[in-house]
Amino acid sequence: MDKEFLKNSSRSVTLNITGGKIDSYREKEQTTGTVRVYANGKIGVAGCLGEPDEEKLTAQAEKALELGIPYVSALDGALERTRDNSAEIVPEKELIPTMQAMLDEIGKECPGFAVSNKICLTWESGEYRNSNGRNLKSSGSSLAISLLFQSRGSGNLMDAFYQYSGRTFDPEKVVAGCKTVYDAYNTPAELEEGEWPVIISAGELLGQAISHFVGEIYVSGASLLGGKLGEECFSEKLSFGDDRNSATNPGSFFFDDEGTVSPEDRSLLIQNGTLKAVLTTKNSAAKFGLPVSGHAGSAYDGVPTLTMQGLYVARTADDIRRIVPGKAVYVMSASGGDYTPSGHFATPVQMAYLVEGGRLVGRLPELNISGDFFDILGKNYLGAIPNTLANCCPDSLMVTKLQVTK
């Protein structure tokens, strides 16, 4: 009988900030265990909160085979790999004073901003084993700083924000990043309506389009991508997929929940403009004759389903000036845009900035952006740059031409 064992542990310490002051400290710790067994085309799953008793879970999973849940899973072969990205980012005992000192500096540099939200230090470890001798372990620590800014007197829930994620901590860099946002926020800018290069995160631009990449939707014919697997239907500058590489997605594990490991720890859906894969588990890949894409996730007590740990976009330049020498719009925060069934995308942009000469030069009024799915990723796609215009995150920002209206 084929068998998989998974164990995940995480611990986090989170500080809450109100009005620039740390007002709470939260500790969370969780361990989960999972056993999956496979027999006669069926899956049995058992999971637990807390330290797993593998023998007990195995017996429960074997019992769960009686539920008759069909699942095709060809377990991957033997592979031993361990990766440990744990490091002391900030000594835990010094976390509150260290972060409060940084917040005090931000308060001095950005006096017109009221600062709130969270700082989180996380330690995570994951383990995957199967009966074919595959044994994968991944662990690491990461720091996430997410600061919301209200411009004093604006009356708004939020006027700007700053994000850092990574495995090191440089308070001066964070303060400088916040100051960049502050200065740009306080400099009004204008831009005439028309087609402009727009710098935007993959989540804001493609979040609502991910369903078109789902294997089941793809084979149903309802995907905009239907029948295009293997075709070059986007700009050759575009490579896009799931990011399990800790260099660009701190805190991620290098394997998915079925033990699939991808080249460079990135499961690409689009490679140099060609649709290479759609999102599958081993079961859906086998059922629909699609490639295994390495996107299996699961609740600790659940059958594998689809997940993406982080959206990866291959960088084409380290500086926006290499892609757009003139003006561009930076979307700090859009607001719930979507695609019509025929692929028209539209969204209001609540926080938009004018970029010129490689930096934020001013805050634009609220505006709207729109475009067609295939144009956005095809003839209008200009490339991708580091997410460092305002934030300091290791992922990338997409650059594409969109229609900008007021």
Add this chain to the structure above:
Amino acid sequence: MVKFRENYYADVRIEDRSRTVIQYQDGNLQEFKTPVEVRAFLRVYDGKMWYYASVTDVAHVQKTLDRLYDAASPNPDIEKDPIVSKLERNRDRKFIFEDHSVRNIPVEEKQALLRSYLPLLSEDSACAMPIGIYLDRNSVFTFRSSLGADITYDYQTCGLSLRCSMAEGEKKFSAAWQRGCTRFEELKGLTDEIRASMREQAAFMRESVPVVPGKYPVVLSPEAAGVFAHESFGHKSESDFMLSDESMRQEWQIGKQVGSPILSIAECGEYPGSGYVPYDDEGTKARKNYLIQNGILAGRLHSGQTAAALEEGLTGNARAIDCTFEPIVRMTTTYIEPGDQTFEQLIAPIQKGYYIKTISHGSGMSTFTIAPRLAYEIENGHLGKPIQISVITGSVFETLGLIDGLSNELTLLSFVAGGCGKMEQMGLPVGFGGPCVRVSEMNVQ
């Protein structure tokens, strides 16, 4: 029994959550589980800082609480602290789902009910990849505080979420139908309703045409109006956003005109449904709160911390998505109060506009966004052809002032999939609703 220490405020919230998840895809069973999880969340406050921890083994509650006490500093005046002195000391046992708990319904009956509806997702030739999900949850919450609060209550939802892909040539659509309620019996006998919905969505797939973007009069269904109320003004009423900037109090003075004189938005955790919160996660009893009454800013939503800071009363809105997070200010059931017109009267004066019948999602800050799923043209006072719309958007305050008609029936809706997201806490169950709402102008794209 938890032992609280003197000179600190502390509370312990425990949830015993039982769930059922049954899912079919393309006729095959895909998930079948009935997990029961017990978790606890602990808070200690010393007048300066809050110390929180979540626990998955309730045997460790006392040990963890003692660790939080050790991190905090004793404060002999803690009961005089502005936050602590606001917190209620309710003692109650409130079980309203005991006689029809979903824990007592055989899982085979739930599975059979779901299976009975699955063929409806394949009746139209354009349908593919049908997905049917049955979900239920019964929770027993206990809350105890060092002030003497001692509350136990139950919470329950059950429901169905049905989806399928529709495709015919180049025409594509993702069809969806969902029903959330509190009694399993309410999920029976829905065949005609589901069939009619799937037929309507298939017709939408075949006949809908793209909208010409522009500004138009819009009529929102109760579902769209509820999301609009939640996104446009509900989040602005969560007063934790007022804590960081003192000038916000001036901007958000009670009594300020913020909307059309016919508009009243209320909020209440007392209604059984996905937004049922008889006691919030600080032990505050639910009550009806007006956010806007006749166009005037009438109130806002509070936790103990925000009520103390703004010197206002508690409202019962300190909520966490589960026992792994601290309570923050959140909505429960938010709705627009009805008016006096029929639906026909609402659309009669519109020469060219749109009716938003169902939605995919919504969001909002200073601008709100709603992504419709089914929308129809209104032409010369009558409903017309189906229309594809990416989003309807607008400035919150401008749009609240442009509401010029309300239908006379209130519909409150519950959901079992999805939920409200705020910062790190996503998927909080909430309820919402309203009448049909006419807005004289919205940006339609």
